Amino acid sequence: MECIKCKFKCNVIYFQQNFNNWTSGNKYIDKFIQDTQLSAHYDIETALEWIPYDRFCDIKYTAEGKVYRANWIDGYIYEWDIEIQNWKRIDQNIFVTLKSLNDPENISLEFMNISMINRFYGITQDPKTKNYMIVLSGKCKKCNQVCNAIYFQKKFESWTSGNDDIDKFIQDTQLSVHDNHNLFNKAIEWIPYNKFYDIKYIKKIGVYRANWIDGYIYEWDNENQNWKRFAQNMFVILKSLNDPKNISSEFMDIIMINRLYGITQDPQTKNYMMILNYKYDKCEKCNGICNAIHFQQNFENWTSGNDVVDNFIQDTQLSAHHSTKEALEWISYNSFSNIKSIVIGGFSKVYKANWIDGYIKHWDYKNQNWVREGQNIFVYLRSLSDPKNIILEFKNKINRPYGITQDPKTKYYMMVLSDECKICNQACEVIHFQQNFESWTSGNDDIDKFIQDTQLLAHDDAKKALEWIPYNRLYNIKHIEKIRMYRANWIDGYFYKWDNENQDWSRYGKNMIITLKVLNNYVTLEFMNKIKTNYEFYGITQDPQTLNYMMVVIDKCKKCNRICNSIYFQQNFGNWTSGNNDIDQFIQDIQLSVHYKVTDALEWIPYNRFYNIEYVARGGFGKVYRANWIDGRIDKWDNINQNWKRHDENMFVALKSLCYSKNITLEFMNEMIFHHKLDPNYRIINFYGITQDPETKNYVMVLEYADDGSLRKYLDTSYNKLNWQNKINHLFDIITGLKFIHESNLIHRDLHVGNILKLKFKIAITDMGLCKPANCNLQKNNVYGVLPYIAPEILLGRAYTKAADIYSFGIMMYEVISGLPPFHDVSHDENLAIKICQGLRPRFDINVPQLIVHLIKRCLDANSSKRPEVEDIRYILYMWRHEPDEKQTTELQAQIKKADAINDNSSNNSIPSTCLGLSYKTHSEAVYTSRLLNFNNLPEPKNSDDYYRYNDNIISIESSVLLSQQIDISQLDINNLLETKNSDDD
DSSP: OOOTTTSSOOHHHHHHTTGGGOOOSOHHHHHHHHHHHHTOSSOGGGOOEEOOGGGEEEEEEOSSSSEEEEEESSOEEEEEETTTTEEEEESTTEEEEEEEOSOGGGHHHHHHHHHTTSOEEEEEEOTTTOOEEEEEEOOBTTTTBOOHHHHHHHTGGGOOOSOHHHHHHHHHHHHTOOSSTTHHHHOOEEOOGGGEEEEEEETTTTEEEEEESSOEEEEEETTTTEEEEEOTTEEEEEEEOSOGGGOOHHHHHHHGGGOEEEEEEOTTTOOEEEEEESOTTOBTTTTBOOHHHHHHTTGGGOOOSOHHHHHHHHHHHHTOSSOGGGOOEEOOGGGEEEEEEEOOSSSSOEEEEEESSOEEEEEETTTTEEEEEOTTEEEEEEEOSOGGGHHHHHHTOOSOEEEEEEOTTTOOEEEEEEOOBTTTTBOOHHHHHHTTGGGOOOSOHHHHHHHHHHHHTOSSOGGGOOEEOOGGGEEEEEEETTTTEEEEEESSOEEEEEETTTTEEEEEOTTEEEEEEEOOSOOOHHHHHHHTTTEEEEEEEEOTTTOOEEEEEEEOBTTTTBOOHHHHHHHTGGGOOOSOHHHHHHHHHHHHTOSSOGGGOOEEOOGGGEEEEEEEEEOSSEEEEEEEESSOEEEEEETTTTEEEEESTTEEEEEEEETTGGGOOHHHHHHHHHHHHSOGGGTBOOEEEEEEOTTTOOEEEEEEOOTTOBHHHHHHHHGGGOOHHHHHHHHHHHHHHHHHHHHTTEEOSOOSGGGEEEOSSOEEEOOOTTOEETTOOOSSOOEEEOGGGSOHHHHTTOOOOHHHHHHHHHHHHHHHHHOSOTTTTSOOSHHHHHHHHTTOOOOBSSOOOHHHHHHHHHHTOSSGGGSOOHHHHHHHHHHHHHOTTSHHHHHHHHHHHHHHHHHHHOSSOOOOEETTEEOOOOOTTOOOSOEEEOOOSOOOOOOOTTTTSSSOTTBOHHHHHHHHTTOOGGGOOHHHHHHTOOOOOO
């Protein structure tokens, strides 16, 4: 059911459907609520609802004119949920005000007075008193919305300081805070004493310091109906309030200098205390709380047990105002794991270990603690020779120092140093490799050294290094006889950078296909560089049975000198076959040629990857079907998953099946080869791959699907919607595709509108079954095609030339302009072929601009040498399409305007049509599918006697007479336009 006003199913309909499911028990109230709902077409806030009393909880009397406060369990309506067919609601458990209705019969007047101040949600009834009550929002009168003051006000009953003056003072500050601007600076709160811990008296300044568990308020959380807080466990000052009675706004202005968070009470002494910001430790240099202050606040929580060490660490921390890198820290020995002694020159003992916590990065104000990085990072522990000379010892170290620790057994103090590379002055890739040297071995010292040497050179690029690869990290190991190597899948893939967070290598290419090449030579860096000219070299492994060492490599593309798309295709050759060597070779050759643009590749597509296969039409060579392709076309290589990424899953495709192609005919291979040679960006239909029908065994081309079908079908259904510019655009698309075919030194040989497809955004040429190189001279030309589109010289059996395609294009120009198939009302027999050779050309039944007529006539010239070349035609159409200010385009627009006026006023100019499209009668022997034609004794081609006269044979007599009164064709020199042409493209 639709709303009469909105013409669709709006809010009003959803409300109306529910009228029978509720009643207030009072006809005035029911009508009032329903009226508001029936007016809520667009704004849901204008609608009220009947709210059962049991949908409220925590109902409390506020002692102001029969007003109650409550929580509304469901919250208010904000939009209709189509999926669950019910209202969506927000602000569950929202606070609302329940106000008694004085006179239900005069509800409209009461509603007007109240709604000016509060939002009105609905009406309810107290089941005990039977009083009707309006349900109002808790809007602030000043803000006209539910602001912070309202949220504070709602909680007034949930706390008390036990002192009216303090309560009023706190409440006044809260009621003055309407928005979030300086919320935490202006509003103070009552804070229970048990929300503090580690309360310590600071004798020097006569106050207490403590940690505040909750932290301070910074904004309201609508979802949880409570305050959001910041800086949990923060340090605060507790300062006694000497005279609670004198607390005032003036006093507040004074203490705001130190930021007042709230007031509390010591339960033992009963003293009230102000909660102040911890600015007593403000840094004198920074005039704020900097890193040095955060370090200082923690001095009491640690000690090394040695005053010299403590003072040294504290001095570094007190100087770290801005950068924590300058600060050292005392690090408990149990914060290290995997502690191992290592041999490094010098007199002091050095250990390597993992530091569990990692180093300090910056202060976390929210959690009031240090944020750390590099958990489980490798560090060096170097013994301090003499703690008294600690400054000198640290100064002499190149590595970044993190802190100091102590071995609990030996009692030696130890510097904790970073594991940085001396060359890079940072923990580079070499360091991460070095840290792992002890965890692997090939069992051969020379190979170990060789791998380690490559790793020690890879400072900035891990991919330069080799690695030892355990043989059990490889699977599907197969011997390839042809290349005398092995192929396998590598589970882990190669490393490409260090992952600081997980303290391990990030890897690409998991389960990638690699080649195993037996290592016969002694390995050297020179040998590795030689290998890398032909392969990408990843590492070395060992066959546990033969004990042969083997290089783990991938073939590099010789053209690209890298692993490009052709290599990824090549690695997959063993995983598919069409069952026919010629087709396999054809697909593989194309895939091996695709180095950069992967969309140029074809693939073998199993037939079960298609569904919803439906017959569409029959062409000259076979049948065409429409289907959904489950996987969609290849987009690019996915290094992480080692497979092709695809897009357009479940896309529509055309399946072109060639009859009897199970034996692979020359025509089928010919069409595949020449179709692939052409670029789909130039108005040629996309060619995705090949499949095979498992029932007929016929091989099938997988092509781009045209939603609107052939151009002929499109003209039949949509011609009446086309204007002159649309027609020129379509012709431009066709000639652009033909230009690319000719520039590829090919001739289409079967151009007609059945082989022109209308896609969503373009017109494209298809069906390359007869396409051949331009220099292909056959002794005997079989005439194959659709008779009206075949050039007269071809009907005589002469060799195909590019000019024959131009003749076909001229016929298509006639068809696009007129909307009618050529010679649709006569038999397509030898008699028609004779007449075509004698100069018969299709007639227009409408008035057509003379510039267009003249271009068509040039294309249809019986003398093939006089027909324009494809580039000339494209240039003319380009000018008509894109250059509105050109002289010839201006003239064409004037001719179009006059032709339209003549057509509109003529009684015999319209093309028969219905609401479904064109309506015309086709002769029973007019054939528009390609077929073999065999005509004998045809006359020599010629133009008709009046071909270049004004009253020519391709314009109706009526139109000719009218045009002769308007235009002098001698003034329209189309050849002059061609002389000035350039090679502009669209």
